[in-house]
Amino acid sequence: MEHVIRAVRADEWEKARELRLVALRDPLAHLAFLETYDVAAARPDSLWQERTTRAADGVAVRQFVAEAPDGRWDGTVTVLVERPGQEPMFGEPAEVDQTQLVGVFVRSETRGAGLADELFRAALEWSWELAGPPVQRVRLHVHEENARADAFYRKFGFVATGRRVDDPDHPGIQDLEYEVRRPAS
Template sequence: MNHVIRSVWPDEWRQVRDLRLDALRDPVAHLAFLETYEDAAAKSDAFWKERTAGAAVGVVDRQQLVAVGDDGVWGGSVTVLVEEAGSVDPFGQLVEENQGHLVGVFVRPEHRGAAAGVTGALFDAALLWSWGIGLERVRLFVHEKNGRAEAFYRKAGFRPTGRSVPMPGDTGQRELEFVITRGE
């Protein structure tokens, strides 16, 4: 199946919500996301409308990209957040330089793997968008026990920085930072 990679539109909040809820049902969601299914499912329609509009086509500080199949089904998604130097990141750390931050990476199981190419296409589009707005660095964090995701990130050209942050909630577990710079 072919997929078109594109930014979401503000009126697609239901699809954004449904894909996020599916992501949070994934067997490794506890390693991949900082949110539970129950918390996300309890959010109002107004929340999902605002969230979608805030990362839709034309927004300059964040962008949610989706892979839409020939059948109209969304096969996956990734969101790029723009972090400005001097701001504080989601882990409470000071951001040292302007950069992109990839979050919410999810590809439906039936669209995973090299043959499908969905994850790679989403990452290519996220990096293209980041470079297009002038960013020179994009990072992401991966749970220390999420080997499948880490292997893909390495294959996509991201490299570990050696920096890690504790998982929220004082679980004793860590998130590892990976980065790619323009031209790598």
């Protein structure tokens, strides 16, 4: 594969912003993300700088990108660390030490090249190796009408937990929770 899968660096906030804005223009963005292009585009540079710095620190959050040989970012996934007793990021509070995958996106012109698989492998590997109490599961949420994402997550080994979360922007619509459990040692 030509792309390098790696964690973001703190000084790369402009690239992180650019890829997020591209993601929010995707035809399925309304099913996949909890913010709109207009809201994200209006955010100040300081927010993007803070967000990218936190993702680069790799303590409570880590963002992975698929970087092309020319330096362009063609995909991303962000991993949120969730510990019991913490306020939940989305969905129900953590009952076990876990991570949650969010912000999954691959540019349309590079889909089908295995970038999503590689990003997910990096995210899961980082989750299993995370310092502190061992992560017991990796979870994510998928909009019940997002068949493309649902198919990928199932193919990658995620299974439905049966938990559902109301979509905050669309009354009557729900996001389904999927998980992968920690492999046996």
